[in-house]
Each structure stands twice: as structure tokens, then as C-alpha cells.
Amino acid sequence: MKINTRIPLPDRVANYHRVTGFPESIFVAGDGRIVGTWIMGNDYRVKSAYYGGYPAGYLRRIKALFPDKQRVLHLFSGRVDKSVMPGDTVDVNPELAPDYVDDAQTLERVPLEQYDLVMADPPYSIEDCERYQTTMVKRNKVMAALGARLTPGCHVVWLDQVLPMYRKDQFCLEAVIGMVKSTNHRFRVVTVFKRHN
Numbered sequence: 001m002k003i004n005t006r007i008p009l010p011d012r013v014a015n016y017h018r019v020t021g022f023p024e025s026i027f028v029a030g031d032g033r034i035v036g037t038w039i040m041g042n043d044y045r046v047k048s049a050y051y052g053g054y055p056a057g058y059l060r061r062i063k064a065l066f067p068d069k070q071r072v073l074h075l076f077s078g079r080v081d082k083s084v085m086p087g088d089t090v091d092v093n094p095e096l097a098p099d100y101v102d103d104a105q106t107l108e109r110v111p112l113e114q115y116d117l118v119m120a121d122p123p124y125s126i127e128d129c130e131r132y133q134t135t136m137v138k139r140n141k142v143m144a145a146l147g148a149r150l151t152p153g154c155h156v157v158w159l160d161q162v163l164p165m166y167r168k169d170q171f172c173l174e175a176v177i178g179m180v181k182s183t184n185h186r187f188r189v190v191t192v193f194k195r196h197n
């Protein structure tokens with residue numbers, strides 16, 4: 001697959017504010033990256049009630065930043081709401097009935113070349129893994145598996161409490177957006193990588 005669309009970052013930000021109607025909270029910084037903060041406000045519940053699921057409104061925000069994307073892969077998919085953002089799903093847990101039961105650290109069964117956007121939401125800690133009955137993911141291995149086979153121009157939107165280690169000759173960092181949910185919830189960061197051309 002060839003990815004043709006190249007929306008400049010200022011246009012992505014403008015589309016985000018136009019579509020969501022939220023007050024300006026993300027900007028293109030002097031170094032050319034998108035930075036800012038999302039305060040999820042009252043929109044923090046998880047519709048599926050799945051532990052660690054995306055807060056309501058998260059996918060809508062990402063969609064507004066990436067209106068050009070045609071083929072989405074939900075990595076660590078859990079019970080992601082595909083009615084908001086359609087796409088294929090990958091999870092290691094077969095009980096969740098993902099499109100691909102696979103380990104994100106290898107992704108041998110997944111045709112990565114076909115996607116132009118990867119949404120990644122790994123477990124953040126060993127305590128989280130206990131809830132999912134999985135072992136802790138090595139983030140650098142996931143990034144290596146993605147970097148080896150994603151098509152140039154593909155974006156990876158990674159929600160986490162840690163910046164995953166990545167190869168600078170494979171990915172550039174295009175956005176860093178802090179995410180605040182409600183009181184007593186952990187802060188998270190949305191990191192957006194682009195596979196180099």
C-alpha cells in the first residue's frame with residue numbers, strides 16, 4: 001500500500017479544533033511538533049467498562065487529528081469501540097475475539113503493511129498486567145516490530161505513561177500531548193510517531 005496523504009501538522013491541529021469544537025489546547029511548537037494537553041473533563045467514562053479502556057471521547061479526538069486515515073490497526077485492542085474508529089484489532093487474549101490474536105512484540109500474523117494508522121494502548125505496569133493476566137510488554141520490541149514493517153507515512157499513536165524506546169532512523173516524533181482524566185486517575189501521554197519516508 002502507498003500512503004499518499006500528507007496533511008501538514010498545522011492543518012491537523014486546525015481540523016482537530018474545528019471538528020471537536022474544544023477550546024485551543026494543542027499547538028505546533030517552535031520545533032515543529034504538536035504539543036499540548038487534553039483535559040478529558042466530564043467525558044472520562046469508559047463505555048465498554050473494560051479495565052484500562054480508552055476514555056470516552058479519546059478516539060473522537062484522534063480521529064479529528066487524522067481525518068485522512070483509511071486503514072486503522074488497534075493494537076492492544078481490549079474492547080475498543082470500533083463504532084467510533086473502525087479498524088482491525090490485535091490482542092493477545094483470544095477471549096476478546098480480536099481480528100488477530102497475536103503478541104504485539106512480534107506481530108507475525110498481522111499484515112502491518114496494510115495500515116496507515118496504528119493505535120497502541122499497552123498495559124502501563126505489572127499491576128495492570130495482572131488485571132489482564134499477561135506479562136509486561138517490552139515496549140522497544142513492539143516499536144521494533146512496527147518499525148520493521150510499517151509503510152512509510154504510517155502513524156503510530158501510543159498512549160502510555162512511558163515514552164517507548166524507538167529507532168530514530170525508523171520513526172520521528174510528531175506529537176506529544178498530555179492527557180488528564182479525572183481526580184485520582186494517572187496522567188498519561190499521547191505520543192505520535194511517524195514512520196519515515
Ligand SMILES: C[S@@+](CC[C@H](N)C(=O)[O-])C[C@H]1O[C@@H](n2cnc3c(N)ncnc32)[C@H](O)[C@@H]1O
Pocket residue numbers: 048050051052053054075076077078079080081090091092093102103104105121122123132134135137
Ligand atoms: C490498556 S488495555 C487496552 C484497552 C483498549 N484501548 C480499550 O479501549 O478497550 C491493554 C490490552 O493489551 C492486551 N495485551 C497485553 N499484553 C499484550 C501483548 N503482548 N500483545 C498484545 N496484546 C496484549 C491486554 O489483553 C489488554 O486487552
